[in-house]
Amino acid sequence: MSKIIGSSLKNIPWQDKPKGFNGPIWRHSENPIINRNPVNGVARIFNSAVVPYEGAFIGVFRGETINGRPHIYLGRSKDGLHWEFDEEKIKFFDEDGKPYQPLYAYDPRLVKVEDAYYIIWCGDFDGASIGLARTTDFKTFTRLENPFLPFNRNAVLFPRRINGKYVMLSRPSDNGHTQFGDIMLSQSPDLKYWGEHRLVMQKGGNGWWQSVKIGCGPAPIELDDGWLIFYHGVTGTCNGLVYSMSAAILDKDNPAKVLYRAGSFMLTPEEWYEERGFVPNVVFPCAALCDADTGRIAIYYGAADSYVAVAYTTLDETLNFIKEHNEVLPLDSTDGKI
C-alpha cells in the first residue's frame, strides 16, 4: 500500500472512526471548530487553511467582515482545534516593500514549499483571479505577481518543485458564480512567469455530484507512488449548488495525469453546520494535516460559508475508497496538453 512522503505529526488533531460509521471520512465530534462572530468585526470564518508551525499550528482564514467583504486573517492554535485570531487582517507588501493589499481575498490556501510558506487566494484583478504571497515568519507577507489572468479560483501550490518547476493547480472560471469548471495545472521556473498549462481533470462522469464544476482543495499530499488530492465537486439543484468532497491520485512525475479518481463523494453536507448558513449545503476542503507515521489525515473544510469544521480519514481509507469507486474520465488520464 502507498505511503505518505512527509514529516511525522504526532500532535495532529485526531479522533478514531466512530463505531458503526461506514463512510471513508468522519467528522470531528465538536464541529464546527470555529463559530460565527469569531473576531470583532468579522461575522464568519470559513474556507481556511492551516499548517503545522513551531510545534503548534498556524493558519490563514477567510474572514467575512460585517460589511460583507472577505479578507485574510492570521490565526494560531496549540492543538489545531481551538484558534485565536489577529484582530487585523494580514497586511501585504510588494517585493519593494510598498503596500500591496488585495481589494478582497477569499478561500486562502497555505503551502510550505522548501523554506517558505505561500498563501494563495482568490482576489480582485479586474475580476476574480489568483493572488499569491510568501512569508517565512508569519510577520511580514510579501505579495508576488498575480500568476494568472482572470478569471480563476481555487489555486493551490504543490509542496515541492516537480522537474525543477513550481506547479500550481487552479480552476479557470468566469466573472460570476460560474456554472462550469475543471482543474488545470500550470508550471513556473520562478513563481513569476507561468506556462506549460495542462488540463488535469474535468467535471462530470457517471455521477451527478461533480456535474457542474470541480476545484482543488488542500495542497496535494505526496505519496511514494503519486499525489493525493482532495477536491470539491458541485452539483446543481432547483435551489442552488451543493458542494461535496472527494479525492484522486495524480501521477508523481506528471501530475497532469490522473491515475485514480473517486466517482462518488466522500463527504457531502448532512450536518446542521453544513446544511444551514450563509451559503447552505457546502463542504469546502482547503487544508489537510498529515502524519506520515500513521497515515492519519485531518481535513479542514469550510461549512456553509459560515464555519470551519474538521473531518478525519486515513491514507488507507481514502485510497481504498478511491480505488473502489475509481472513475477516470477520458481526458483525465492524458498529459492534458491540448
Next chain:
Amino acid sequence: MSKIIGSSLKNIPWQDKPKGFNGPIWRHSENPIINRNPVNGVARIFNSAVVPYEGAFIGVFRGETINGRPHIYLGRSKDGLHWEFDEEKIKFFDEDGKPYQPLYAYDPRLVKVEDAYYIIWCGDFDGASIGLARTTDFKTFTRLENPFLPFNRNAVLFPRRINGKYVMLSRPSDNGHTQFGDIMLSQSPDLKYWGEHRLVMQKGGNGWWQSVKIGCGPAPIELDDGWLIFYHGVTGTCNGLVYSMSAAILDKDNPAKVLYRAGSFMLTPEEWYEERGFVPNVVFPCAALCDADTGRIAIYYGAADSYVAVAYTTLDETLNFIKEHNEVLPLDSTDGKI
C-alpha cells in the same frame, strides 16, 4: 504630430477619402474583398490577418468549413486585395516536430516580431483559450505552448519586445459568448512562461457602443510617442450584440497605461456586408498595414462573420479623432497592477 515607427510600404492598398465623407475611417469601394465560398469546403472567410511579405502580402485566414468549424488557412496576394488560398488548412507541429493541430482555431492575428512571424488564435484548451505558433517561411508552422489558462480570446503580440520582454494583449472571457470583457496585458521573457499581467483598459465609459466588452484587434502600431491600437467594442441590443471599432494610444514604455482613448466608435456596421451574414452587425478588425512614409493605414476587418473587408485611414485622421473624443476611464490611466 506623431509618426509611425516602421517601414515604408509603397504598395499598401489605398483609396483616398471620398469627397463629402466626414468619418475618420472610409471603406474600400469594392468591399467585401473576400466573398462567401472562397475555397472548396470553406463557407466563409472573415476575422483574418495579413502582413507584407516578400514584396507582396501573405495572411492567415479564419476559414469556416462547411461542417461549421473554424480552422486557419494561408492566403497570398500581390496587391493585398485579391487573395488566393491554400485548399488545406495550415498544419501545425510542436517544437519536437510532432503534429500538434488545434481542435479548432479562429480569429487569427499575425505579427512579425524580430525575425519570425507569430500566429495567435483562439482555440480549444478545455474551453476557448489562446493558441500561438511561429513561422519564418510560411511553410512550416511550429506551435508553441498555450500562453494562458482558459478562457481567453483576442490575443495579439506587440511587434517588438518592450523592456526585454514579449508583450501580449488579450481579453479574458468565459466559456460562452461572454457578456463582459476588458483588455489585459501579459509579459514573457521567452514566449513560454507568462506573467506580470496588467489591466490595460476596461469596457464602459459614457457611450454605450463599448458597454458590453472590448477586445484588441490588429497588432499595436508603434509611434514615436506611443502605441496605436485599433480595437473592437461591443454593445447589446434586444436582438444581439453589435461590434464596432475604435482606437486608443498606449504609453510607449508601459503600454498598460492608456494615454488617449476614443469614447466614440470610428466604424460601425452600416453596409450590407456588415449588417447581413452569419452574425449580423459585426465589424471586427484583425490587421492593419501601415506606410510609415505617408501615415496611410489599411485596416482588414471581418464583416458579419461572413466576409473580409478593408477600410482606410491615416495616422493623422485617427489621432485627431481619438484626441477629439478622448475618454480615458479611471483604471485605464494606471499601470494596471491590481
